[in-house]
Each structure stands twice: as structure tokens, then as C-alpha cells.
Amino acid sequence: MAEVAVPTREEIVALLQAVLDGTTSRTAAAEWASEVQEEIEELDHDAVEPKMWHLLRLAASLDVKSGDAYLHDEATIRDWIEGRG
């Protein structure tokens, strides 16, 4: 089975923080999370813990819109960072 670079929780949290700081766009962050998910699905799913998988799926939905706003507001992203996702 091929190796896949599974992101650590710290890496995902850093990404979420970058979105909050405005240094990374939501679209870029969601695309990255989606691509990582796809790679993991194709290569080595066993490498990811369910909680990490859940966090990755949340990150992949960062750019989901609700009307003019985003489904996940900044307070929600802070909750994820603090492990309340």
C-alpha cells in the first residue's frame, strides 16, 4: 500500500488559524482538505483516526455558503481549533 502524508492535528489547526487570520482563503483551505481526503481514500485509509477524519471533513466544508454568508462562522472555526468540533 502506498504511503500517504496524513496531516497532523497541529497542521489542520494551523490551517484553520490561517483562515481566521486571513492569510489563507476559505476556498484554498477547503480545496486542500478535500484533496487530502481524496488521497487518503485512494491510498491508505487506515492511517487516519475517526476524529481527525471528522476534522478534515469539517475543513473541507469551510467554503460552503449559506446565502451571502458562510455556513461555518469564525466562532465555529475557533471551536474546532479548541477541539469542540
Add this chain to the structure above:
Amino acid sequence: MTGSPHSNDRPMVDGDGMRHHDRALVLHPSFKTGPRSVYSGGRSPESRLEEAAGLARAIDLNVIAAEIIRINEPKPATLLGSGGVERLGALIAEQEIAVVVIDAAITPIQQRNLERAWKTKVIDRTGLILEIFGERARTSEGQLQVELAALSYQRSRLVRSWTHLERQRGGFGFLGGPGESQLEIDRRLIDERIIRNKRDLEDVKRTRGLHRKARRRVPYPVVALVGYTNAGKSTLFNRLSGSGVLAADLLFATLDPTMRRITLPDGHEIILSDTVGFISDLPTELVAAFRATLEEVLEADLLLHVRDASHPEAEGQKADVEAVLASLGLGEMLGERMIEVLNKIDRIEPEAREALLEQAKRHPAVAISAISGEGCDQLIAIIEAKLRNTRQPAAYRLAHDQGAATAWLYEHGEVLERRDQEGHSELTVRLSPEDTERFERRFGVAAIHDADEEAKRDHG
């Protein structure tokens, strides 16, 4: 709406010579024979007239008068007989009416002739609904969808004597080839705008394609509200989500889908989605333009069909909603995923209310008042139960070399627990019944519980 295609981005109200607070006359033609509504089965003309006046008010028209006009035989030139045209003409002049709304589909010729006879703007039901949608659309996708519907409607209504579009467009008028009739030029100009609009819409959808993909991955079930316009969907949305979405007593107050994440009392999280309401005789152009949006909403794990139980035409409205769902090819698919919500019971007299509550018990439905909150706890309990039923947890024992099956479970279900042991893993996962069947068939495995039962049977 019935004028020329507009050169600005918003082709609606202002560009057509109609203004907010214009004095309006609303007419509902009641035909003895001839044109009938596809969806209106059995509706009273009074109810239809009231709804049409509500539609006119929805774009801030000042409805001065509204009446039912009985038509024995529709006249090809003016719809109404000459006596009716004359009588209404006097009323229009006397009341200084600026817009006449005719709650039916009228031909371009009829429209033109009535506008000439009455010296006022005339608009039909489809045109009016398109105006409302044009006003309400907030997102760029919504605006493009409405514009596309409006252009398709305009194209179908081009007649020989129409305004010269290329002059309004401000062009030099040399685009048309020699011998090209005005009608052909008008048609070509609209076609060009339709092509441009579709291209823009594709661009927006490409971006939203990512959203849709992401949304599918949102690790929560989606519960969508559907129903007739003004059934109280947004009020219920606010009640359940505790948010401040516009919940006006207004037809089509909501157009662009709105979503909120909420936590149910059992601790599970869901995405609640509010969307555009349906209406009888929803213009086909709009259904086509909004098809993708509607289908996306209807992909939800659970649908709440919110109904205004206090409305005298509640059954007709239900039939209209079901007809639109059926036209989208979704009617039969929704049975198990649908909860019928009888809203506005606070507006019902005590006796009728008791009967309704009894009916709700027999018929799988829940009676509520989104305004007062009555019945909402029961609704939430039903949502929880339905979601539990639709996504039952099951445990699977998978060997370490069954990576594809493991991946499939992570992709399609919610993995609740994973225990790695020598040679295999045990995963407890919540899956929908369809996915359970697909998974077991595809990978030839059975849930541990079932497998243990089989083993016991095999060994006596």
C-alpha cells in the same frame, strides 16, 4: 418583463417601466371553458385572486382594486370581451392605475392590445413571479438563474411589432444582416444574451461545484424545509435554529438557500436548510432555471414539508408542492424522507384545531405553531427518531487488507468507533439503509451482529 432585454445586470422591475408603490389593479380571469391551471385543481377563484394580490404586494405594488372577471370565451385579441375592456378602462382611468396584473397566462398580442386600450402597463402571472424572483435573488447564481428564466420568457413572447431591441441596446444597428427582419434581430439579440448568461452561470456553478462537493462531505445530516410560499418555513427555521433569517409575512421572502448548523437535544448535529417556496403555476422557465438548486435541496437526508394548516386552500397547496416535486422527478423518492409539518395551528379555531390534531395522529404528520413554539418539541423528537432510523449504527470486522472497504465506510458513513486488532479492525459505523445494502453487497461482508447470529445458527 415584457419589454426589451435590459443591458444592465438586473433585468427586473425598474427596467420595465414598473415602479414600487405603483397603483395596481389585479384581475383573476375565471374561465368557464378554455385555459386552466395545471396545478390549481379545485382552487376557488377568490383564493386565487387573493394570492395574486399578495404576489403584487410582494413587489410593493399598491393594490388599489382586485376583482374576478368571468370569461365565457377568451377573446384571442384581448382575452376579455369589448364590454369588459371598456368597463375596466374607465376604472383604470378613474383610479389612475399604472399597472394591471392579470393572474393568468396571456399571449403577447393580448398584452399589447390591452396595454394600448388601457394606456397602462399589463403584466401576467408568469411575468409577475419573475419580477418577484428578480427582486429577491441575492447571490450571483440566483440573479443569473432568474435572468435566464426572464430571457427565455421574453423570447417566447416576441411579436412582430415589438420594440426595436438594438436601438435600446445603444448599438449602431449594423449588426443585423441585410433583409433581417426586426423580429429576427430581436430574437438573435436575446439568444446572444442567453448564451452569455449560460456561460456566466456555468462559471458560477464551476465554483459552486466545489461547494457542493464540500457540502456532501459536511459530516452532518441535512434537514431541508420545503413547502408552499408563505407556509412559515423561515419562521420555523428561526425557531429551530435560533437565528434571525428574514421571516416576513410575504410571498417568496426567501429565495437563496440558507443553512445553519444546529445541535439536537440528543447531541447530534444537523444542517438545517431553508429554501425558496413553491407556488401554483410556477413558471416553467423558473423551474428549469432553478432545477439544480431545487434538486440539491432535495438531496437532503430529511425533508420537512411545511404546510399552512390554517389556509383555506391548504390541500390545494399541498397538491401544488407535490406536483412541483413530481415534475422534478422526485415525488416517489421522498416518502420515507419526508415529514409533514402542519404549521400555523395558532390561527385555527379550537374545534377545528382538535380535529386537526387528531388527524395529525392518524396521518403521519406533526401539528405545530412555529410562532408560539407549540408542537416544536414533538417535531424535533420526530426528526431525531427519523435520523436515527435512517442511519443505524452497525459494526463490521474487516481484515487489514480490506482497505477499499474501510475507505468506503469512511467515505459514506459516520465512523463512531474503531478497534484495531491483530489481523483485522472492528468499525462501528452509522450508515443509511441504502448505503448499508450497497456496502454489504459490494464487499460481500455482513454486520458483526448478523454474522454472529448466522454462526450460532450454523453451529446449532
